Amino acid sequence: MAGTLGSRLSGIVRQQIINLFGDTLTDAFNVAVKVPNLLRELLAEGALVNSFIPVYKSLATAERKKLAQTFSGVLIAVNLLLMALGILAAPWIVGILTAADANIDRAVAVYMTQLVMPFLMLISLSAVAMGLLNADEHFRESSFAPVAFNIASIVALLLLPNTATWLAFGWLIGGVAQLVVQLPALNRFGLLPTPSLKPNPALLRVLRQMAPFTLTAGARQFLNLYVTRLLTNASQFPQGTTTGYSNAEALFTMANGLFVVSPVLALFPRFSEHAAARDWAAFKALTVQGIRTTTFLAAPISALLVALAPYAVSLFNLRAGDYSLTRFEAGSGILTGWGLALVPWAIVTVLLRTFYARERTMEAVTVSAVGFVVEVGLYRLLVPSLGLLGFGVSTAISGILMAGALALLYRRALGFPGREITRHLARVLPLSVLAGLVAWLALRFVPFIPAPGFIVPGLIGLSVAGGAGLVAYLLGALVLRMPEMGGLLRRLRR
Numbered sequence: 001m002a003g004t005l006g007s008r009l010s011g012i013v014r015q016q017i018i019n020l021f022g023d024t025l026t027d028a029f030n031v032a033v034k035v036p037n038l039l040r041e042l043l044a045e046g047a048l049v050n051s052f053i054p055v056y057k058s059l060a061t062a063e064r065k066k067l068a069q070t071f072s073g074v075l076i077a078v079n080l081l082l083m084a085l086g087i088l089a090a091p092w093i094v095g096i097l098t099a100a101d102a103n104i105d106r107a108v109a110v111y112m113t114q115l116v117m118p119f120l121m122l123i124s125l126s127a128v129a130m131g132l133l134n135a136d137e138h139f140r141e142s143s144f145a146p147v148a149f150n151i152a153s154i155v156a157l158l159l160l161p162n163t164a165t166w167l168a169f170g171w172l173i174g175g176v177a178q179l180v181v182q183l184p185a186l187n188r189f190g191l192l193p194t195p196s197l198k199p200n201p202a203l204l205r206v207l208r209q210m211a212p213f214t215l216t217a218g219a220r221q222f223l224n225l226y227v228t229r230l231l232t233n234a235s236q237f238p239q240g241t242t243t244g245y246s247n248a249e250a251l252f253t254m255a256n257g258l259f260v261v262s263p264v265l266a267l268f269p270r271f272s273e274h275a276a277a278r279d280w281a282a283f284k285a286l287t288v289q290g291i292r293t294t295t296f297l298a299a300p301i302s303a304l305l306v307a308l309a310p311y312a313v314s315l316f317n318l319r320a321g322d323y324s325l326t327r328f329e330a331g332s333g334i335l336t337g338w339g340l341a342l343v344p345w346a347i348v349t350v351l352l353r354t355f356y357a358r359e360r361t362m363e364a365v366t367v368s369a370v371g372f373v374v375e376v377g378l379y380r381l382l383v384p385s386l387g388l389l390g391f392g393v394s395t396a397i398s399g400i401l402m403a404g405a406l407a408l409l410y411r412r413a414l415g416f417p418g419r420e421i422t423r424h425l426a427r428v429l430p431l432s433v434l435a436g437l438v439a440w441l442a443l444r445f446v447p448f449i450p451a452p453g454f455i456v457p458g459l460i461g462l463s464v465a466g467g468a469g470l471v472a473y474l475l476g477a478l479v480l481r482m483p484e485m486g487g488l489l490r491r492l493r494r
Contacts, residue, residue: 003143004262008254010150012315014174015250016455017157019243019316021167023324026243027104027232029167031097032112034228035086036120051209053135054272054359055202065193067202072128073195074203079121086117097225099233104242108164115168122175129182132191137269141185143262145178152177209361223372226379227391237330244330245391247316248309251331252338255305259297260346264290264353271357280414287354287410288417292424294346296484299428300473303436304466305339307443311465314458321454328453330388337392343429344399347421351406363409371402431476439469 018026052071056064086093090113094106130142153174160166186192231242267290274283305312313331317323348371355364378394386393410416442465443449449464450457477485 003140003145003147004258006144007146007150008257010147010154011250012254014150014153014157015247016316016318017154018167019247019323019327020318021162023240023243023327024105024108025162025164025167026246027239028109028112028164030242030246031094031104031109031228031232032116032168033119033171034097034224035090035093035113036116036123038224051206051356051361052131053269054275054357055205055209056131056135057269057272058276059202063202066198066200067206068128068132068191068193069196070198070200070203071206072125072193073197075124075128076121076195077197079124083117083120086120087114090114090117097228097232099229101234102232103234103237103239104232112164112168115165116171119172119175122172122179126175126179126182128193129179129186132193133182133185133189134265135269136189136191138185138189139266141182145182148181149174149178209356209359223376226376230379230383238326240324240326241330243324244313244327245334247313247327247331248334248338251312251315251335252305252342255298255301255342256345259301260294260342260349263293263297264349267350268353268357271353275357275359283354283357284414284417287350288420290350290353291347291421292484294350295343295425295428296477296482298342298346299432300435300470302339302342303432303473304439304469305342306336307436307439307469308462308466309333309335309339310452311458311461314452314461315455317454317458319454320456323453332452333388334391337386337389338395339392341392341396341399343432344396344403347403348399348406351403351410354410355406358413360413364406367402367405367409371398371405374398374401427477427480427482431473431480434476435469435473437469438472439465442468 018029021029056067059067090110094109094113098104098106098109126145130145133139133142153170156170156173157167160170183192227245228242231237231245267286271283271286274280274286310328310332313328313335316331317328352364352368355361375394375398378397379390382390382394384390407416407418411418443461446464449461452458452461474485
């Protein structure tokens with residue numbers, strides 16, 4: 001979590017620097033990075049963590065090394081092919097991603113897409129390193145690797161000219177740093193693989209687990225394609241909306257990564273270990289622990305995002321009175337809705353890993369794929385009537401539906417611990433509403449909190465109103481004697 005916090009905070013700083021560029025460059029850049037980011041989910045982070053680790057954990061030490069060698073070799077070969085195809089097909093790709101009446105400069109977007117395609121190779125190799133370290137429960141080095149990415153990108157963006165070329169190269173320089181900082185740890189723990197294309201039977205197991213991810217990746221691509229085309233439609237949204245969406249996404253990703261994803265990544269090797277041993281009692285106990293921990297952490301942040309979204313988005317505006325109003329309004333509206341989605345997606349994130357650990361990948365990715373398609377349908381239904389708020393509301397509804405479907409499938413296989421989780425949520429959710437209400441009241445009755453828009457008022461609003469809401473939540477948890485609060489206090493005493 002410390003590494004994730006450092007990563008997300010430095011990511012906010014990187015996003016602040018990017019926001020110093022004009023709307024033309026930032027909108028084109030945010031379209032360009034969609035392509036390698038979509039592919040990395042299939043080839044790198046998502047597929048590797050969720051398919052590679054369960055197989056890797058089930059092997060003897062010698063066989064683990066052979067699998068790592070073959071897997072890294074195949075991944076490099078596939079990435080080289082996709083990188084070349086992405087560079088050649090960039091004009092066609094940008095044409096698909098953007099609306100016919102686009103509010104971005106397509107020529108700049110094509111140029112930047114070609115420049116950022118090598119990022120796919122860098123992030124894939126970094127994900128291999130991260131997966132190997134996490135599988136052996138070495139989390140420190142891999143957790144801080146994204147910090148190196150952000151710091152390198154920030155330095156590059158500050159020192160290099162404000163042009164499309166260097167905005168794209170700043171991204172690539174960060175990718176190199178994220179890979180390089182993990183290599184010493186891999187070497188120290190004897191995990192550094194020598195890439196090979198030798199056949200390996202265990203690789204077939206990994207590929208069988210990865211295959212269903214094409215369904216999820218396809219559905220997610222459909223979702224991202226629809227969102228990008230919607231945001232770039234000049235008849236619906238003005239220029240700068242795409243960057244506003246990216247700003248909201250950076251803040252939501254920070255909250256989700258710190259309070260949901262990082263605890264779940266730490267638990268995933270243990271889920272895989274219990275599944276390999278077929279210790280289902282321990283597996284179910286870990287499921288309860290994972291959902292309780294993530295929702296306890298996510299619930300107050302969810303309420304505070306809803307109440308304080310304009311103040312959070314203000315963090316990206318480093319110059320008082322000199323920022324894009326479109327970016328600010330778009331980011332505020334989208335983040336307000338996404339705040340509602342944090343708790344449902346915390347439950348989804350934990351439950352998905354319980355399926356991956358049991359190598360029941362097809363069930364998990366089918367639910368995910370259907371959920372993404374439903375989310376697109378909700379966008380079509382809600383965005384026209386709710387505006388930017390409709391993005392987040394759609395994500396929250398799809399998260400609730402996916403959590404319900406995964407819980408039913410879990411119950412059918414192992415018996416879902418629904419009573420414990422329901423009792424927990426019945427205390428956590430009202431406390432989160434209290435936190436949001438206290439923050440909202442602070443904004444209206446504390447006289448020295450200024451209006452949002454610039455980074456300084458943003459920090460004041462988040463510190464005072466957000467701090468008041470968080471204190472109310474923690475005091476309520478203490479009064480209710482929630483075990484998570486006791487665990488938190490024990491951590492603080494160490």
